[in-house]
Amino acid sequence: MSLLETITAPADLRALPVERMPELAEEIRSFLVSEVSKTGGHLGPNLGVVELTIALHRVFDSPRDTIVFDTGHQSYVHKLLTGRHDFSKLKKQGGLSGYPNRAESEHDVVENSHASTALSWADGIAKGRRLRGQGQRHTVAVIGDGALTGGMAWEAINNIAVDKTLPLVIVVNDNERSYAPTIGGLAEHLATLRTTRGYERFLAWGKRSLARTPFVGGPVFETLHGVKKGLKDIVAPQGMFEDLGLKYYGPVDGHDEQAVERALRQARDFGGPVIVHVITQKGRGYQPALDDVADHMHGIGKINPETGLPFEVAGRIWTDEFNDEMVRLGAERDDLVALTAAMLIPVGLDGFAAAYPERVFDVGIAEQHAVTMASGLAYAGLHPVVALYATFLNRAFDQMLMDCALHKAGVTFVLDRAGITGSDGASHNGMWDMALMSIVPGLRLAAPRDGDQVRRQLREAVDVTDGPTVIRFPKGDVAEPLEAVRQQGDVDVLFETGSGDVDLLVLGVGAFAGLAVDVGAKVAALGHTVRVVDPRWVLPVSGTVLDLAAQAGAVAVIEDNLVTGGVGAAVTVALREAGQQAPVHLHGIPKRFLHHASRGQLLEELGLTAESIVADLQTRLS
Numbered sequence: 001m002s003l004l005e006t007i008t009a010p011a012d013l014r015a016l017p018v019e020r021m022p023e024l025a026e027e028i029r030s031f032l033v034s035e036v037s038k039t040g041g042h043l044g045p046n047l048g049v050v051e052l053t054i055a056l057h058r059v060f061d062s063p064r065d066t067i068v069f070d071t072g073h074q075s076y077v078h079k080l081l082t083g084r085h086d087f088s089k090l091k092k093q094g095g096l097s098g099y100p101n102r103a104e105s106e107h108d109v110v111e112n113s114h115a116s117t118a119l120s121w122a123d124g125i126a127k128g129r130r131l132r133g134q135g136q137r138h139t140v141a142v143i144g145d146g147a148l149t150g151g152m153a154w155e156a157i158n159n160i161a162v163d164k165t166l167p168l169v170i171v172v173n174d175n176e177r178s179y180a181p182t183i184g185g186l187a188e189h190l191a192t193l194r195t196t197r198g199y200e201r202f203l204a205w206g207k208r209s210l211a212r213t214p215f216v217g218g219p220v221f222e223t224l225h226g227v228k229k230g231l232k233d234i235v236a237p238q239g240m241f242e243d244l245g246l247k248y249y250g251p252v253d254g255h256d257e258q259a260v261e262r263a264l265r266q267a268r269d270f271g272g273p274v275i276v277h278v279i280t281q282k283g284r285g286y287q288p289a290l291d292d293v294a295d296h297m298h299g300i301g302k303i304n305p306e307t308g309l310p311f312e313v314a315g316r317i318w319t320d321e322f323n324d325e326m327v328r329l330g331a332e333r334d335d336l337v338a339l340t341a342a343m344l345i346p347v348g349l350d351g352f353a354a355a356y357p358e359r360v361f362d363v364g365i366a367e368q369h370a371v372t373m374a375s376g377l378a379y380a381g382l383h384p385v386v387a388l389y390a391t392f393l394n395r396a397f398d399q400m401l402m403d404c405a406l407h408k409a410g411v412t413f414v415l416d417r418a419g420i421t422g423s424d425g426a427s428h429n430g431m432w433d434m435a436l437m438s439i440v441p442g443l444r445l446a447a448p449r450d451g452d453q454v455r456r457q458l459r460e461a462v463d464v465t466d467g468p469t470v471i472r473f474p475k476g477d478v479a480e481p482l483e484a485v486r487q488q489g490d491v492d493v494l495f496e497t498g499s500g501d502v503d504l505l506v507l508g509v510g511a512f513a514g515l516a517v518d519v520g521a522k523v524a525a526l527g528h529t530v531r532v533v534d535p536r537w538v539l540p541v542s543g544t545v546l547d548l549a550a551q552a553g554a555v556a557v558i559e560d561n562l563v564t565g566g567v568g569a570a571v572t573v574a575l576r577e578a579g580q581q582a583p584v585h586l587h588g589i590p591k592r593f594l595h596h597a598s599r600g601q602l603l604e605e606l607g608l609t610a611e612s613i614v615a616d617l618q619t620r621l622s
């Protein structure tokens with residue numbers, strides 16, 4: 001039996017002699033590479049936190065003490081050390097979530113995979129524990145250098161730093177990367193702190209050599225040690241944290257398990273809020289990850305563990321259509337600029353960045369800043385394109401509403417991973433954007449049905465200068481081209497049984513246009529007259545949709561978004577405001593959080609398949 005197999009709970013880990021930790025770390029790394037290469041997942045981030053997570057669970061007594069992981073994608077080692085060793089269905093339905101999950105373990109707290117929230121969670125937990133007379137229970141937040149570029153983290157630090165008795169340990173897991181190298185002033189500050197390792201080595205040398213010098217050695221070392229702080233402040237102004245009132249320990253070699261344990265014990269016993277700055281390496285111990293300069297295997301699909309190469313070559317995805325068209329547009333429009341929140345490659349701006357590096361802004365994991373900064377760029381006469389994952393726009397809704405829309409800023413938002421993504425769990429589904437955007441005055445939203453429409457609608461969007469425009473498309477392979485049989489106003493007609501009135505008008509939103517045609521054909525085969533359309537610009541509801549609805553006995557709207565407040569709801573309101581009484585049947589995502597599973601499994605479960613929708617419509621059509 002391997003050492004790892006003997007660990008079913010943190011107590012088993014703490015019972016082991018510290019000398020066996022390198023052996024355990026080696027076993028864990030081998031496990032991660034062999035298992036995650038079979039399933040896909042966040043291999044790089046977890047390889048970087050092996051010793052750190054071992055030390056955390058040796059120093060703190062979870063779940064009596066609470067360990068919170070920011071973003072949570074780096075919690076695989078935590079799962080192993082809390083007894084979860086079956087990674088065979090990682091991120092798959094019925095298997096382990098790729099993030100902390102309370103249903104899996106009492107050791108898991110924050111399931112939300114949106115970055116920069118851990119310090120706020122920890123602030124609340126620590127203060128709550130103290131209020132309830134449990135101040136002896138420690139709270140630890142592990143936050144990456146990338147997540148630390150998120151504004152919310154600094155809101156929390158501002159509150160934590162002034163509370164001198166708060167038993168809260170902040171572990172900054174500094175591997176110098178989000179996906180790409182971490183950007184901004186904080187990253188530079190952390191970099192200067194990292195150089196103090198030179199000082200640590202210098203001081204360690206000083207201690208050894210001076211300690212051997214009789215009489216003068218000790219006092220001289222103490223003087224040197226006193227100078228250390230000054231020197232550090234000169235070269236490595238760690239003062240930022242200490243000036244805020246936070247005790248700072250570090251930088252600590254995050255792969256020296258005993259050093260991390262020592263630092264964590266000091267921090268635990270300090271009796272107030274403390275930052276432990278740990279230097280780690282993303283992808284540590286696995287050369288293909290270290291050689292992956294893009295993102296050190298931040299997130300992978302199935303790979304050959306020997307070579308690190310993917311088994312399947314990815315097809316053309318929706319993101320590629322955006323990526324390529326942005327490069328073409330950039331050549332035609334010198335007013336076009338682009339913004340990303342630490343995800344340049346995942347959102348498809350790497351092409352534009354390579355061609356026009358001075359016209360791309362990576363703001364770090366700071367979506368709120370990106371949206372308002374874009375409003376400023378528009379005010380300065382540029383046309384910004386803000387590329388985000390749909391779910392991450394949620395946190396910048398007020399900036400969209402009050403900075404962008406209120407000021408009629410000509411900003412284009414491109415939302416990737418819109419709709420159900422599935423395997424990353426509830427917080428990663430891009431299922432709220434159209435509901436949120438439907439209440440923003442002056443906003444126009446397009447949902448392309450294929451690659452051609454991505455290109456066309458992106459071009460239409462960047463021509464709009466008097467308000468925000470949004471283009472949203474899902475994760476994965478781009479849909480096959482779907483030609484319109486004719487246009488009617490600004491709507492593409494995709495299928496119809498005849499030119500006159502119909503029993504049913506089906507609106508297929510974006511990537512669901514193909515599904516809508518499938519539904520229409522099946523309903524027609526049941527003897528009904530049908531028309532299937534792609535409204536293209538789905539918000540606000542166009543007059544052409546109202547005209548088409550006036551020619552139908554009923555309307556069905558099929559969308560990869562929350563039904564509540566979605567396009568179907570907007571169509572219903574528009575019809576009623578126009579005095580039209582046709583029933584509207586809504587097919588979309590119900591208002592609940594979705595467990596992790598594949599996109600296909602969730603669509604099946606939610607009845608978002610042609611068979612399910614037709615069966616439902618059949619009961620409703622007279």
Ligand SMILES: Cc1ncc(C[n+]2csc(CCOP(=O)(O)OP(=O)(O)O)c2C)c(N)n1
Pocket residue numbers: 045071073074113114115143144145146147148173175177178179282298341342343365367392
């Ligand atoms: C609000 C938000 N924006 C973007 C992301 C996408 N994302 C996931 S992990 C990650 C990088 C995190 O970097 P860091 O915190 O340094 O952790 P590391 O992966 O380096 O361990 C990003 C940008 C996210 N999860 N949440």
Ligand SMILES: CC(=O)[C@@H](O)[C@H](O)COP(=O)(O)O
Pocket residue numbers: 071073113298299346417421424475
């Ligand atoms: C943890 C996180 O937010 C990202 O790493 C996310 O998991 C990436 O998702 P995609 O795999 O869809 O790019």
Ligand SMILES: [Mg+2]
Pocket residue numbers: 144145146147173174175176177178
């Ligand atoms: Mg990082």
